[in-house]
Amino acid sequence: APIQAPDLGDCHEPVDLPDTAPEINCCPTYSAGTVAVDFTPPPASSPLRVRPAAHLADRAYLAKYERAVSLMKKLPADDPRSFEQQWRVHCAYCDGAYDQLGFPGLEIQIHGCWLFFPWHRMYLYFHERILGKLIGDETFALPFWNWDAPAGMSFPAIYANCRLSSLYDQRRNQAHQPPFPLDLDYNGTDPIIPEDQLIDQNLKIMRKELFMGQPYRAGDQPEPGEGSIESVPHNTVHRWTGDPRQPNGEDMGIFYSAARDPVFFAHHGNVDRMWYIRRGLFPRDTDFANPDWLDASFLFYDEEARLVRVRVRDSLDEAALRFTYQDVGPLPWLNARP
Numbered sequence: 001a002p003i004q005a006p007d008l009g010d011c012h013e014p015v016d017l018p019d020t021a022p023e024i025n026c027c028p029t030y031s032a033g034t035v036a037v038d039f040t041p042p043p044a045s046s047p048l049r050v051r052p053a054a055h056l057a058d059r060a061y062l063a064k065y066e067r068a069v070s071l072m073k074k075l076p077a078d079d080p081r082s083f084e085q086q087w088r089v090h091c092a093y094c095d096g097a098y099d100q101l102g103f104p105g106l107e108i109q110i111h112g113c114w115l116f117f118p119w120h121r122m123y124l125y126f127h128e129r130i131l132g133k134l135i136g137d138e139t140f141a142l143p144f145w146n147w148d149a150p151a152g153m154s155f156p157a158i159y160a161n162c163r164l165s166s167l168y169d170q171r172r173n174q175a176h177q178p179p180f181p182l183d184l185d186y187n188g189t190d191p192i193i194p195e196d197q198l199i200d201q202n203l204k205i206m207r208k209e210l211f212m213g214q215p216y217r218a219g220d221q222p223e224p225g226e227g228s229i230e231s232v233p234h235n236t237v238h239r240w241t242g243d244p245r246q247p248n249g250e251d252m253g254i255f256y257s258a259a260r261d262p263v264f265f266a267h268h269g270n271v272d273r274m275w276y277i278r279r280g281l282f283p284r285d286t287d288f289a290n291p292d293w294l295d296a297s298f299l300f301y302d303e304e305a306r307l308v309r310v311r312v313r314d315s316l317d318e319a320a321l322r323f324t325y326q327d328v329g330p331l332p333w334l335n336a337r338p
């Protein structure tokens, strides 16, 4: 059977928090008795949101994005659309704040399994729509950190502009600020090889078969196994970005705090773009036809602060969800030999 959406009334302390993390609450706002509505895609006539590469974003876009995030940060902390609530959504689903329905004491974990891509896709979907709503722009689209191409292989400068920017987060690795080259296979130590060799190595990593992660069903123990993209470069870029002066590499370097850094959404924009590209290249062997995958469900709040139940099958049609990615040219890694 598929993993079912949690009971928000039964959210508890995150059981996976490391000992060195502060005590935090990642349960989302919930008033008892709220019933979730089933997801419906936006009207087919709504504008297509074209997600730009962060390194190509222009000033007008940046101003819009900064304003949207700053409005989100100013919403009352208990508004489910506030930035405070948005990062908690991620924390709750990845640090064990929910038990599986019918399996008390068995946590829900959307990492390390086949739910990784669909869950994050829908998380971004709602985050993006909330930001657009706040600035009254139905075309607003999140940027993606184009780390699979040489031009995107450093920290995206729009997030590092100045301390006053709503996109800034001080808990980041200070040694990895732009234009310092990104190491997609980062293991905690910066490599001492020339930049062109590093880029070449990064492209070879991208060429590795990407895949979805292991089956994970109701009653299963968490983290049966991650797909290759989830381990590298997803996890590695998290670690590369987080602040080594913090006990757990906060913010980006550890699950519970990762989404406190706005760059999380650009990182996951590109993770999602990898799924999008993969689905285009190998339509038949990317997704699963299995109902235990297709009917797994989650809960999110939408731009109207309505609680919505989403199933994996709702996440599969990017065009119906009204988003796409800026075309940044041929994939430089497609022909890199591993």
Ligand code: C2O
Pocket: 090, 094, 111, 120, 234, 238, 258, 268
């Ligand atoms: Cu849910 Cu990048 O982690």
